[in-house]
Amino acid sequence: MAGYDVVVVGGGHAGLEAAWAAAALGVRVALVTVNPDRIGMMPCNPAVGGPGKSQLVAEVVALGGLMGRAADAAAIHTRVLNRSKGPAVQSLRVQVDRDLYALKAQEILAERPVEVLRGEVAALWVEGGRLLGVRTVDGRTLPAKAVVVAGGTFLSGVVWYGRKSRPAGRQGEPPARFLSQSLKAVGHTLRRFKTGTPPRIRADSVDFGRLEVVPPEVPPGSFTGNPGPYATRLPTWQTRTTEETHRLILENLHLSPLYAGDIQGIGPRYCPSIEDKVVRFADKESHLLFVEPDGLSTTEVYLQGFSSSLPPSSRRPWCGAFLGLSGR
Numbered sequence: 001m002a003g004y005d006v007v008v009v010g011g012g013h014a015g016l017e018a019a020w021a022a023a024a025l026g027v028r029v030a031l032v033t034v035n036p037d038r039i040g041m042m043p044c045n046p047a048v049g050g051p052g053k054s055q056l057v058a059e060v061v062a063l064g065g066l067m068g069r070a071a072d073a074a075a076i077h078t079r080v081l082n083r084s085k086g087p088a089v090q091s092l093r094v095q096v097d098r099d100l101y102a103l104k105a106q107e108i109l110a111e112r113p114v115e116v117l118r119g120e121v122a123a124l125w126v127e128g129g130r131l132l133g134v135r136t137v138d139g140r141t142l143p144a145k146a147v148v149v150a151g152g153t154f155l156s157g158v159v160w161y162g163r164k165s166r167p168a169g170r171q172g173e174p175p176a177r178f179l180s181q182s183l184k185a186v187g188h189t190l191r192r193f194k195t196g197t198p199p200r201i202r203a204d205s206v207d208f209g210r211l212e213v214v215p216p217e218v219p220p221g222s223f224t225g226n227p228g229p230y231a232t233r234l235p236t237w238q239t240r241t242t243e244e245t246h247r248l249i250l251e252n253l254h255l256s257p258l259y260a261g262d263i264q265g266i267g268p269r270y271c272p273s274i275e276d277k278v279v280r281f282a283d284k285e286s287h288l289l290f291v292e293p294d295g296l297s298t299t300e301v302y303l304q305g306f307s308s309s310l311p312p313s314s315r316r317p318w319c320g321a322f323l324g325l326s327g328r
Contacts, residue, residue, distance in 0.1 A: 003143025004030045007134055008150060009121045009179070011039035015150035016105055017065050022148075023112035024064065030115045030142060032134070034173070039116070040070065040105030043153070043170040044197050045302050046098040046294055049223070051081060054091035061223050066108045068223030074101040075231040076296055077216040092221045095236060097295035117142070123182035137178065149179070153195060156180040160257045162311025171197075194263070196273050196307035200300040201291070211237035211291060234293050240286040241274070249278045249310070256309050273307045 005027035008019045016039065019031040033039060048071035049057050061068035077095035109116075119136040124147060126132065133144040157175035159168040169175040180190060213235050220231035253259045256275050272280070277287050290304035 003133060003145075004028045004115075005144070006030075006146045006148060007032060007142055007144035008148045009033075009134065010150035010152060010154070011036070011116075012041075012043075012150060012152050013067060014152065015148070016040060016109060017060065017067065018148040018150055019114045020066050020109060020112060021064070023114050028115075029113070030117050030144070031109075032117045032119050032121050032136070032142070034118070034120050036116050036118055038102070038170070038173070039109070040102035041170065042096070042098050042101055044195075045292065045304055046096045046101060047292070047304075048094045048096060049091060050093040051089070051091050054093065054223075057092075057223055066105065069108055069226075070101055070105040071096055072222045072224050072226055072231070073104040073228045075220065075222070075228050076234045076293065077236055078221040078227065078231050079214070079217050080221055092223065094221070094223070094231075095234075095292055097230070098298075099295055100230075120176065120178075122178040124179075124186055126186050149183070151176050151179060155183075155190075156192075160263065160309055162255045162309070163257050163260060163262055164311070165257070165262075194258075196271075196309060198303040198306040198308065199312075200294070201303055203293075203299055203301050206291065206301060208237060208291075211239050213237055214290075230296060233296060236293070237291040239289050239291060241278075241289065242286060245286075246278050249275055252310060253279070255311050258309055271305075271307055273309060274305070275308060275310065 006019075006022040006029045008015050008022070008029065008031045011031055011033035015031060015033070019029050022029045031039075048067065057068050057071070071094045074096040075094045076097050079093055081091050081093055082089045119138060119140065121134045122137045123135045124131060125135050125141055125143075131147060133142045134147055135141050154169035154176040156177075157167065157169045158165050167175045167177070184190060214237060215235045216232045218232050220227040222231070253275060257263045258273070259275060274287070277284075281287075287305065289306055292302045292304055294300050294302055
């Protein structure tokens with residue numbers, strides 16, 4: 001039966017790099033994803049690099065990966081962080097246009113003979129203890145000598161809005177419904193990690209005149225030495241939480257699923273939720289927040305530093321407690 005040398009499951013950052021690297025070896029590669037139009041779509045803040053991550057991107061570039069190329073091509077704001085400190089802690093952070101990044105990633109991937117297949121992988125195809133490929137939800141079998149699973153947060157994904165939850169993958173997309181059980185069935189131990197994402201804010205609701213402007217650097221930084229045409233196009237902004245913000249959060253902690261005991265999760269060490277910041281660092285009067293554009297023509301901005309599991313509120317949006325009210 002004809003098949004593939006490598007089947008990659010998933011088209012996010014990891015899946016793209018796996019398919020790109022495998023194709024460089026001259027083998028037959030398939031990338032399977034539910035929606036090929038969403039390959040390379042960034043689910044959280046559309047930024048690449050920053051503390052602890054720009055070095056990783058540089059290593060990917062050095063190894064011939066595509067992330068740095070896509071980030072440079074889609075950059076709309078670049079800045080070297082910690083420039084006043086030593087070179088060991090300096091890091092390039094590239095804000096990108098979310099949609100343009102996905103487009104550029106797909107264009108770069110198309111430079112190599114990767115066959116993109118639409119479908120949801122339901123199970124690893126294993127017989128007699130030997131991996132033979134994957135099976136899809138619609139009944140296809142895809143023979144393969146090797147399978148790379150890059151399912152990310154889609155694997156049995158659940159999202160929480162306050163104390164309500166529903167199965168979901170990336171924003172607006174369904175989860176991978178079956179693959180986790182298949183991984184368990186062949187002997188893998190699975191662990192769940194908690195990620196959080198800040199709210200997106202309507203740009204026309206923000207009084208940018210009261211925020212501190214963070215202009216892009218000129219000349220722009222880049223991962224590949226080839227910054228894109230929009231790298232100095234847009235600024236970002238800074239603001240801070242206020243006493244009112246902290247009061248609202250403390251009064252509503254019972255609506256947070258983590259504090260209410262609905263969920264337990266291992267979260268990222270480097271970006272605690274706004275609830276954790278207010279509770280754990282009670283001596284701080286305010287916390288720094290970054291207001292960042294999602295793209296060149298976006299109607300939304302991203303509130304970096306305000307990761308939260310608090311629910312939406314039609315009565316009083318959380319962000320109204322500080323956006324446009326505190327510039328420094």
